[in-house]
Amino acid sequence: xxxxxxxxxxxxxRVYFNHGGQxxxxxxxxxxxxxxxxxxxxxxxxxxxxxxxxxxxxQRTREALATQLGVAGSTLSWAESTSHSLNIALWGLDWRPGxxxxxxxxxHPGALAPACxxxxxxxxxxxxxxxxxAADPLAAVEAALQPNTRLVLLSHVLWNSGRVxxxxxxxxxxxxxxxxxxxxGAQGAGVLPLDYSQVDLYASTCHKWxxxxxxxxxxxxxxxxxxxxQPTYVGWRSAERYWPDPVWYPDGRAFEVATIxxxxxxxxxxxxxxxxxxxxxxxxxxxxxxxxxxxxERLKADPQVELxxxxxxxxGLVCWRPKRALTFADLRSRVQWLEARGIFVRAIxxxxxxxxxxxxxxxxxxxxxxxxxxxxxx
Amino acid sequence: xxxxxxxxxxxxxRVYFNHGGQxxxxxxxxxxxxxxxxxxxxxxxxxxxxxxxxxxxxQRTREALATQLGVAGSTLSWAESTSHSLNIALWGLDWRPGxxxxxxxxxHPGALAPACxxxxxxxxxxxxxxxxxAADPLAAVEAALQPNTRLVLLSHVLWNSGRVxxxxxxxxxxxxxxxxxxxxGAQGAGVLPLDYSQVDLYASTCHKWxxxxxxxxxxxxxxxxxxxxQPTYVGWRSAERYWPDPVWYPDGRAFEVATIxxxxxxxxxxxxxxxxxxxxxxxxxxxxxxxxxxxxERLKADPQVELxxxxxxxxGLVCWRPKRALTFADLRSRVQWLEARGIFVRAIxxxxxxxxxxxxxxxxxxxxxxxxxxxxxx
Numbered sequence: 001x002x003x004x005x006x007x008x009x010x011x012x013x014r015v016y017f018n019h020g021g022q023x024x025x026x027x028x029x030x031x032x033x034x035x036x037x038x039x040x041x042x043x044x045x046x047x048x049x050x051x052x053x054x055x056x057x058x059q060r061t062r063e064a065l066a067t068q069l070g071v072a073g074s075t076l077s078w079a080e081s082t083s084h085s086l087n088i089a090l091w092g093l094d095w096r097p098g099x100x101x102x103x104x105x106x107x108h109p110g111a112l113a114p115a116c117x118x119x120x121x122x123x124x125x126x127x128x129x130x131x132x133x134a135a136d137p138l139a140a141v142e143a144a145l146q147p148n149t150r151l152v153l154l155s156h157v158l159w160n161s162g163r164v165x166x167x168x169x170x171x172x173x174x175x176x177x178x179x180x181x182x183x184x185g186a187q188g189a190g191v192l193p194l195d196y197s198q199v200d201l202y203a204s205t206c207h208k209w210x211x212x213x214x215x216x217x218x219x220x221x222x223x224x225x226x227x228x229x230q231p232t233y234v235g236w237r238s239a240e241r242y243w244p245d246p247v248w249y250p251d252g253r254a255f256e257v258a259t260i261x262x263x264x265x266x267x268x269x270x271x272x273x274x275x276x277x278x279x280x281x282x283x284x285x286x287x288x289x290x291x292x293x294x295x296x297e298r299l300k301a302d303p304q305v306e307l308x309x310x311x312x313x314x315x316g317l318v319c320w321r322p323k324r325a326l327t328f329a330d331l332r333s334r335v336q337w338l339e340a341r342g343i344f345v346r347a348i349x350x351x352x353x354x355x356x357x358x359x360x361x362x363x364x365x366x367x368x369x370x371x372x373x374x375x376x377x378x
Numbered sequence: 379x380x381x382x383x384x385x386x387x388x389x390x391x392r393v394y395f396n397h398g399g400q401x402x403x404x405x406x407x408x409x410x411x412x413x414x415x416x417x418x419x420x421x422x423x424x425x426x427x428x429x430x431x432x433x434x435x436x437q438r439t440r441e442a443l444a445t446q447l448g449v450a451g452s453t454l455s456w457a458e459s460t461s462h463s464l465n466i467a468l469w470g471l472d473w474r475p476g477x478x479x480x481x482x483x484x485x486h487p488g489a490l491a492p493a494c495x496x497x498x499x500x501x502x503x504x505x506x507x508x509x510x511x512a513a514d515p516l517a518a519v520e521a522a523l524q525p526n527t528r529l530v531l532l533s534h535v536l537w538n539s540g541r542v543x544x545x546x547x548x549x550x551x552x553x554x555x556x557x558x559x560x561x562x563g564a565q566g567a568g569v570l571p572l573d574y575s576q577v578d579l580y581a582s583t584c585h586k587w588x589x590x591x592x593x594x595x596x597x598x599x600x601x602x603x604x605x606x607x608q609p610t611y612v613g614w615r616s617a618e619r620y621w622p623d624p625v626w627y628p629d630g631r632a633f634e635v636a637t638i639x640x641x642x643x644x645x646x647x648x649x650x651x652x653x654x655x656x657x658x659x660x661x662x663x664x665x666x667x668x669x670x671x672x673x674x675e676r677l678k679a680d681p682q683v684e685l686x687x688x689x690x691x692x693x694g695l696v697c698w699r700p701k702r703a704l705t706f707a708d709l710r711s712r713v714q715w716l717e718a719r720g721i722f723v724r725a726i727x728x729x730x731x732x733x734x735x736x737x738x739x740x741x742x743x744x745x746x747x748x749x750x751x752x753x754x755x756x
Contacts, residue, residue: 010419021424022637030415037408037591041388045592046399046724047717048710080458083613083636091610109614110636113624117612207637213415214423215593215639232469233611234495235461236487243728246491258461258488259400259585261593264639332426339425346424350621 020357156188162317212268398735534566540695590646
């Protein structure tokens with residue numbers, strides 16, 4: 001089964017550990033996309049038939065993703081990217097000047113940017129919580145919460161260390177204090193199964209671990225929190241009627257705007273089907289942890305390497321710093337050297353490290369190839 | 379030249395008059411898109427090389443569009459659609475409660491929706507101006523402007539009648555009163571050349587008349603108005619640096635968010651090149667007016683038809699009401715009947731009408747085929 005999937009990725013000997021950056025689009029997903037472009041052009045592209053086909057595709061892929069996540073389709077909105085999705089959530093709350101917005105010090109620029117902008121626009125108090133490797137994230141967040149804190153923005157899986165935050169307990173902690181948690185799920189969705197009854201706002205993308213095309217992100221909003229979230233960017237896709245005044249959809253569609261490239265969602269539907277065929281979400285997560293754990297163990301044994309996580313990985317990211325790499329430029333040149341040899345990892349500026357994203361269909365042989373190349377590099 | 383373009387549209391005898399809804403994506407644009415998916419996957423898809431290729435493509439297509447429009451690339455932001463682009467402009471102004479937002483009664487739901495939402499959120503006074511066919515739009519807008527009006531939202535070409543509003547004079551009228559004009563250019567860009575020195579905010583899309591893929595829209599912001607527009611949805615693409623605080627780009631990039639499907643922009647670059655090869659913007663606009671004028675004249679001679687514009691079309695849209703069609707459902711069924719015979723027009727609910735979008739490569743023979751089918755229909 002995994003061989004059949006790998007055969008669709010045009011690997012040709014390349015060793016790809018960058019699904020946390022962007023996933024490899026399977027050939028059959030790409031073929032589905034191409035088919036839609038040609039077929040819908042032939043049916044229109046603007047026609048009653050094409051309109052029906054596109055509307056059906058949008059809903060069908062929504063349901064397929066909902067099934068994978070274990071949620072109702074009505075709780076999902078399509079977005080362009082994780083950042084776009086975070087923006088929908090951040091701008092949608094009824095902020096009052098002086099409200100507190102708590103953000104960890106490990107968030108991605110794509111999350112920091114909208115958090116800063118919303119704070120600027122609505123006169124919010126920006127609050128920060130340090131998630132140093134040693135800190136207990138629950139205790140750290142609990143200590144950082146202020147009486148005026150209304151929202152905590154945290155990554156499910158920290159992009160720059162691979163650490164997994166405890167979603168259930170964090171939600172419980174914050175719900176007890178009337179504080180919402182907005183999860184940046186860029187490195188979580190498609191990797192870790194999640195009990196969404198313990199989640200209120202989860203922003204992610206399908207072009208990384210789910211291996212859909214770039215441009216396919218989503219926002220999950222719980223039914224509990226949905227009435228508190230207002231749409232910001234809107235268009236004809238957001239409202240069930242427009243005259244005399246728009247009536248926004250009560251479900252996730254309210255946060256969608258207008259024309260979108262539905263062909264991308266057709267490709268995503270196929271990628272989701274391939275994952276479902278490959279095994280259950282639990283099985284896939286276990287394979288990811290096993291393989292990432294192998295890499296982590298081997299790096300731990302290397303005295304020239306400093307690992308960023310003290311525990312074996314619970315998700316797909318493994319981050320380490322070669323002790324002789326002192327600058328980001330140095331790390332970038334190592335990445336380039338590896339890239340020239342068909343091995344793909346990435347460099348991260350803060351904290352300085354290299355990052356490998358291990359997917360369930362990576363192999364022990366690929367991990368060995370990466371380690372061997374790293375050895376030659378040092 | 380036009381034959382070569384038409385050969386790329388998979389027409390196969392079909393008569394397509396719906397470029398105002400969605401354009402036909404030329405086969406060579408689609409092939410370019412497919413090539414990018416495969417090539418960038420082979421180069422990464424997440425790698426230093428692929429990152430460079432994608433960044434170059436984003437800028438190259440931006441410059442190609444800027445050249446077509448006759449503006450500087452720095453004034454353009456990529457958006458997903460016209461509506462998305464209108465949202466960027468509407469949310470980006472520093473609204474105060476009680477400010478007036480003037481919208482014509484002929485705007486598209488994709489423009490009405492964000493106008494209503496922004497008014498709701500910031501406590502604006504919604505003001506309306508009727509653009510009935512008989513009214514002089516300049517006099518009507520002048521009479522509708524209130525002392526508190528800060529922005530007028532108008533279509534360059536009215537989607538539901540085909541009427542063209544006088545951009546230069548409207549801008550002059552409003553600038554004299556310190557009022558901004560935000561143009562919905564969905565039916566203007568790719569049809570009519572425009573002197574952008576007389577424009578401050580212009581939102582449009584490239585998937586209609588420019589014949590790029592769905593998902594490629596843009597916002598033009600004049601350098602004069604740029605300092606007054608703040609970014610709303612933001613991400614890593616918006617800022618030139620992030621630490622300690624984001625510094626937004628001074629140009630159009632500030633309004634872009636994060637990961638976008640750059641493959642679509644590669645396809646658009648090819649579509650833009652095909653238009654440039656087909657003739658100058660003036661020549662193309664004249665061909666559109668000539669052909670649309672032929673259709674308008676023939677419909678005018680038909681006593682069973684009521685035209686929505688009293689003057690020959692200045693752009694690509696021709697709207698008419700068959701006197702025996704009394705409901706939207708009736709119009710939809712006519713559109714369906716035509717669609718089954720390979721002829722594509724659309725129905726519009728308000729005012730009730732059929733609409734043909736005539737592009738420069740449509741033919742006199744296609745107009746005759748449409749008229750003949752309409753005759754059989756009645």
